[in-house]
Amino acid sequence: MISASGSLGQNYWSRLHGPYGGTVLELKKLPNGNLAALRNEGLYISTDNGEEWNRTEQGSVNSNLCMDVSSSGTVYLGKSSGGLWWTNNSGQSWSFNPISVAPHSGLWASVVIVKVSPQGLVLINNHISFNGGNNFTAFSYNGSTLLSRDYAFNSAGNIFSATQNGIFISADNTSSWTNINGNLPSLNASGLLTDGVNLIAALPGSGIFRTSNNGISWMEINNGITDFNISKLYKDVQNNYYAGTSEGRVFKSADQGNSWTQIFESHSVNLINSIYSSGSLVFLTSSLGIYYSDNNGISWSEKNKNLTVPVFNSLTSPDLNSIMTASGSGIHYSSDNGMSWVRRNGDLPSVFTNILHRCPNGEILTALKNSGIFRTSDNGVTWNLSNGGIEAGSGINNISNSTGGSIFALSSSAAFSDTVKLYRSHDNGNNWVKILQPESKFFNVLKTGVAGKIYLASLSSFPSKLLISSDNGNSWTERILDQFFFPGSFRVSGNDLYLISGGQIFKSSDEGITWEIIQNGGWSGSGISAFDVNRRGDIFVSHSGSIYESTDNGNTWNTHNSGLTPGALITNFFFDNSDYLYGVTYNNGIFKSADPTITNAVNSSSIIPDRYMLFQNYPNPFNP
Structure with a gap:
């Protein structure tokens, strides 16, 4: 319905x-x-x-x-x-x-x-x-x-x-x-x-x-x-x-x-x-x-008023009412909920970055191709290299916090020519230790879940694979996902795993051993351009220009299109610290939900979101 x-x-x-x-x-x-x-x-x-x-x-x-x-x-x-x-x-x-x-x-x-x-x-x-x-x-x-x-x-x-x-x-x-x-x-x-x-x-x-x-x-x-x-x-x-x-x-x-x-x-x-x-x-x-x-x-x-940044690679919320974005036009910061913006590239050696990540201590990390990880404690006015332990030439494209306070960074190549490496930091990204180097070069997605669990997904190979660690990355369990042919987005919410394959949403509640199909909102075809799940398990989908939400595991769906400008196609979602939903588009800017997606949160500002990473996904239909 x-x-x-x-x-x-x-x-x-x-x-x-x-x-x-x-x-x-x-x-x-x-x-x-x-x-x-x-x-x-x-x-x-x-x-x-x-x-x-x-x-x-x-x-x-x-x-x-x-x-x-x-x-x-x-x-x-x-x-x-x-x-x-x-x-x-x-x-x-x-x-x-x-x-x-x-x-x-x-x-x-x-x-x-x-x-x-x-x-x-x-x-x-x-x-x-x-x-x-x-x-x-x-x-x-x-x-x-x-x-x-x-x-x-x-x-x-x-x-x-x-x-x-x-x-x-x-x-x-x-x-x-x-x-x-x-x-x-x-x-x-x-x-x-x-x-x-x-x-x-x-x-x-x-x-x-x-x-x-x-x-x-x-x-x-x-x-x-x-x-x-x-x-x-x-x-x-x-x-x-x-x-x-x-x-x-x-x-x-x-x-x-x-x-x-x-x-x-x-x-x-x-x-x-x-x-x-x-x-x-x-x-x-x-x-x-x-x-x-x-x-x-x-x-x-x-002189760029109304010349909106066309593609956003990442978005985070450093604190209440503030937003920071990364794109091919650099890093921008707003302290007034998106009413006005300043460029915050500081002394970074390059403007292009795929990642903005909020650490448990509130500092922001960004990663530049072949230049390593940089951090800011003043919302991008200044940036400092935070690369201790990261091997030279590592292209970091995923960063995620664990519930235990550690930060993990994944280095992998979009061209699959480099070896994948996973790094861990116990001190908010000041120092890193390499903890994993999988044999496969195709692991390109990093997520963290509850109880310190870490997930590495290989979505661009067949068969797709999933690596799971329950001990801060010291040991791993492998799942073969051969029932899926090049799945799309992979998400984690609580103890549940979600992915997209063939235009369908799949959910696993047993660490990827079995998967069930989530009934969709009546759409047909594989036109999903954005997909995400908030920390309560509410599912959000952008399909063919319409936005769908299910709060009951796909039994019913609501559409949320009011306020979107004609032709706006949301290509990715982000949640901020207060559970507001952001929809980023190709060529039509950023949209924010009028209300939090979780309205009964006790103190959502104390919850650190586990993902702020976005690969450019237009015209790609899925963002891993």
Whole structure:
């Protein structure tokens, strides 16, 4: 039986305000003065110089790769296996072309680059359109099929193309091309720009070069450049040059490249995707979102409101009303229940982490790939290496507390090329001892239960296996789960074990010896995108966009959809110290239950949750 639930007049879910950030691929100014920002999942428009962003719908949604804007204001988007889309009205309506011409006959092409000339020619990949994108003609570089990485146009009508095999010029709208590498030290070109007189080229590893004679000769112009891995070139209307690098640096030149000054550097940013400047205003887009300066790069702030982090890897609640999240955009912290957020990467060597874990003493641990475990006692303001006893190169991807006060950390490889290792700490993660190295490389899930029990699950092998320890990891019992074919999520609540297989929920009350099927909520198929069980044994399932809860072992189910925004797909659940439920989504932020899932708790703040780990699971249907 299924029934809808929720208090009268109150939604079950409320959406948190952020955190904001995540990769922004391009930023362009429209002729009407608005700004357009492109992310993989959509096109965003700002009418207030980046203070707030609003997503357009329809054709802009999902799989975007690149963007350009014509002089008339048409916005073109290139998509992965989606062809070319364009809008003349800031996303209110869209046209598209699947680009089903050679070499993409019968397929929707992946458009990895789109550039619009001042005359309105549209170039994508190795195709050109003379009618605004409605029809395309393929071209080659004198018989060679090369993929252009950038195009540039001059006032004489010439088209320049940067490829992995050199720079080319066409004086006849791509009918023929001439190689203009001249004396360049490398053929590998990543970016181009023109200023009416000069052609500027970026060569990763070699820096920036300039020609004033269409490539007959080139001059190196790297004075002041300290990072030669140039990924992006840009010129503003004042004829200032900008160069962004793959190491998160930006350089500016006010004298046609004769000298450069660094105006931006961040160890957290690993790639500058695009640059836009007007007067003293400078915008940068990166893997962490949009950075903004109103004083020519002297100081910077983030301009990401409504650009929600797309994928969350982990979530924990350090204390009452506070939330900490980890994602590809780094670690964010909120002290006001998700109303506002600050970035808390501190001095971590990398922003990307899969794990946030709350220790029994309240400190937070995080693990970085190949960099070990770090701890914070001030909610991420500072982080300190907490790696004593962890072998070099160990990629920690699970951390869990036992009821006896110990902490366990599992090192395993998603590619199954490394040996699995289990570590134990008796002092809140300051020091670790390796206690287990299973023969199988496929153990990838760590859970802890009551009475100090520890569970290691191998869900990505056949047959799947379960290792159980009742003595703090000193000895282990093995269970063969050959009745399940590559099961999904594995959970522990009290003395009960749960897993997903073939779209069904299974439960064991005897340490995995026998399993019973939990009657589902009437759904069909294997569309479970999230599954969890709270400490009382209440089951929560996200299936095909709906949220189900059973408090009686699957005999009856309630749906909890009120408060979810349209299209929000919850891809994982988390419980905080007070038994509130969090649902994290792909591209729609985080939702929190209005009430605790256990309302008769005596003092839930004294209970330390046993799991805060999340592998990125979109579009994976299950999170182990």
